[in-house]
Amino acid sequence: MPRLHCPLPLAPGAQIDLPTEAARHVQVLRLQPGAALTLFNGAGGEWDATVTRMGRSDVQVEVGAHHAIEREAARxxxxxxxxxxxxxxxxxxxxxxxxxxxxxxxxxxxxxxxxxxxxxxxxxxxxxxxxxxxxxxxxxxxxxxxxxxxxxxxxxxxxxxxxxxxxxxxxxxxxxxxxxxxxxxxxxxxxxxxxxxxxxxxxxxxxxxxxxxxxxxxxxxxxxxxxxxxxxxxxxx
The missing domain is CATH 3.40.1280.10 (SPOUT methyltransferase, trefoil knot domain)
Incomplete structure (x- = not known):
């Protein structure tokens, strides 16, 4: 499943337009509405997301559940x-x-x-x-x-x-x-x-x-x- 950095406030149920770089990544992968993604914004953990709309250069997704997963080093x-x-x-x-x-x-x-x-x-x-x-x-x-x-x-x-x-x-x-x-x-x-x-x-x-x-x-x-x-x-x- 594609993982994308999305430096925006994220919350379950939110409909957001992906930032330019993340949207370009989705376009390159030729994902379609309904495709699943994982988003992270750097504030901790990661989020399920689903593509809801594909424009010419913009991509909208619906944010799903948050998972408090960290993969940082011990020190x-x-x-x-x-x-x-x-x-x-x-x-x-x-x-x-x-x-x-x-x-x-x-x-x-x-x-x-x-x-x-x-x-x-x-x-x-x-x-x-x-x-x-x-x-x-x-x-x-x-x-x-x-x-x-x-x-x-x-x-x-x-x-x-x-x-x-x-x-x-x-x-x-x-x-x-x-x-x-x-x-x-x-x-x-x-x-x-x-x-x-x-x-x-x-x-x-x-x-x-x-x-x-x-x-x-x-x-x-x-x-x-x-x-x-x-x-x-x-x-x-």
Missing amino acids: AVHLIVGMPANERMDWLVEKATELGAASIQPVATARSVLRLEGERAAKRQTRWQAIAVAACEQCGRNRVPSVHAPLALADWLRGAPGQGRRLLLSLRPGSQPLRQAAGDAQAVWVLHGPEGGLTAQEEDTALAAGFAPASLGARVLRAETASVAALSMLGLD
């Missing part, structure tokens, strides 16, 4: 990611969403190849958020992780949230294994660099901001692989 893992170049950030957002990331914060670092500012940054954020929505539709999540606007790493560190365990993925001697470093914290912030990693100065700044060095092992992983590995260790039930 909230927030990624602070030195943006990888090309399409790798798109892939990272998709897979991180599937693996249960609570939020994704792209950051620009000294070794970042991808540089985003102004309108270009806003367009890329919109694209990444849409990728996260599509991944939730596919994997069954009913809460969409926020993909925040790109920031310089130093700017993000100055305003970093105060709650949760802060971990820096690092190859420094003495770094604890990631699971051990996370302990039983229910909120974990995981920071890692882009291609080439963070500079020693950037790591020092992160440590001074309360991050503890943590390791994924002896091998050097690509930026997008590091996110997937960290989420697999910390976020999968």
Whole structure:
């Protein structure tokens, strides 16, 4: 059964016009009146729905029963990611969403190849958020992780949230294994660099901001692989 993100207030018996992206999805699937759907709006759980009218570009549905189903990870893992170049950030957002990331914060670092500012940054954020929505539709999540606007790493560190365990993925001697470093914290912030990693100065700044060095092992992983590995260790039930 198709699952669609519908960021609108939902209630049993309501007749609603689907938002543009959801309506386009229904049109592409060539669904007809009477077809069953599942809707989620990010506020919790999911809703039965039935297509009642198909227009040229608009689709109306009737909302059915609500099901208090959640498929979130047992702990909230927030990624602070030195943006990888090309399409790798798109892939990272998709897979991180599937693996249960609570939020994704792209950051620009000294070794970042991808540089985003102004309108270009806003367009890329919109694209990444849409990728996260599509991944939730596919994997069954009913809460969409926020993909925040790109920031310089130093700017993000100055305003970093105060709650949760802060971990820096690092190859420094003495770094604890990631699971051990996370302990039983229910909120974990995981920071890692882009291609080439963070500079020693950037790591020092992160440590001074309360991050503890943590390791994924002896091998050097690509930026997008590091996110997937960290989420697999910390976020999968």
